[in-house]
Amino acid sequence: MTKTRWLKYGWYSLWVLLLIWLISFALFIESLQQQIKRSAQPLPPVAAIIVLGSGTVAGKPTPTLAKRLDTAVTIIDAQPSAIIVTSGGIGYGRQRSEADIMASYLHTEHSLPFERILQEGTSTSTQENLANSKIILAAQEVDLAEPIAIVTSDFHIIRAAAIARHQGYEQPITVASPTPLSIRYNAWFREYFAFISGWLLGEY
Template sequence: MQLSSWLRLLFALVGSVLFIDGAVLIAFKKIHIGTVLPLLLGLFFCVYAFFYYHIERFFFYHFRLHSIWRFGWLCFWIWLISLGYFFNYLAENNSETQTTPPVRAIIVLGSGVENGQPSATLAKRLDRAAPVALAQPDAKLVLTGGIDFGETQSEAEVMSSYLQQKHHIPASQILLEDKSTSTELNLKNSQPLLQAQHINIQQPIVIVTSDFHTLRAAAIARKQGYRHISMLGATTPLATRYNAWLREYFAYASGWLLDEY
């Protein structure tokens, strides 16, 4: 088999996997760059594999466009290498506290609601936070997240119901931050709620999020003035893990551009 035939087969296989991955997750209303980008890349790879000879012949006779085409591929491979390094960075540096010291507050960062219930990722975060809240009943539990598209309840309200029903967390221990739409706002909007309870953000506070998200969340918290924080990372479901990592790649970039760290 010629090299070009192997390339076509490779692009077709990789493209199909990426397209199906993105399409299935989008069908379950997980619409973000971590699902849309694989869908589009997969579609491009499949089209390229199917029309491989036509595309290559076209660029062979259009030198200037061919130069742009090759430059585009160079940029893609550089980006892919950087993505690989980032994935390895996340895998090796998921930062979290194994034992939780006494704290004044527990902040749980939101991660999406589906049909009035916590998403699988958010449920993992709540299940991670619940034992800490039960072990430290004097610590306030701040649940963060506004209203998702197509939902009628805020993430914070859904999280509260979940914790009260499944883990029997008393409502008196819970504070709702139900306006935020990002990690930065989760932490920023939590501050007035903590201050109203006479809790200073320089006091011991634990932040609960997904394992891949602990590094960026900690950096944002420190930038905002949180000084004595511990991080608890919940395991990310395998079905969405690498899509979440891809989304985090771009979140890191945007956070740096927006000076969130």
């Protein structure tokens, strides 16, 4: 095969790969939007509400995390018997766990009593968030067969639900909080690659 034909074949292959990627990305976004719409439906009774961490700055939740906590409050108020778990560990160079900062925000901003909030303060990833939260739920005699709400950002709900099911949560109900507009589309783009990475690493 001549050099010209090799180049032509190479460019053709690249265009085919690009087309496949565009189709897969479009399907991911469509699926994500459908899941977001479903999560807006009224929530059935749940045994527990897990709020996943998303970063803190100067001892306060980032805007993305604050949105998650604000969204969780609407469920917490409607379901006073549900177990509440804030989940997030201690970041590099930090003194307090993310779970502790989340609990403080719920108490300060929404007057939620500290004694209602259980903290999972050792995790560093979604996989660890949900794995470590299982230990807390078991101590509270919450069965993983029961409906459990997982509050996270809208872009993250597909991956969070997949990881939860893989870890034995039989009825995970993901609740989507809105991502701040300034980072929304970048977050959705990055989440596509995170989802593929999680699949390759066997997280679900």
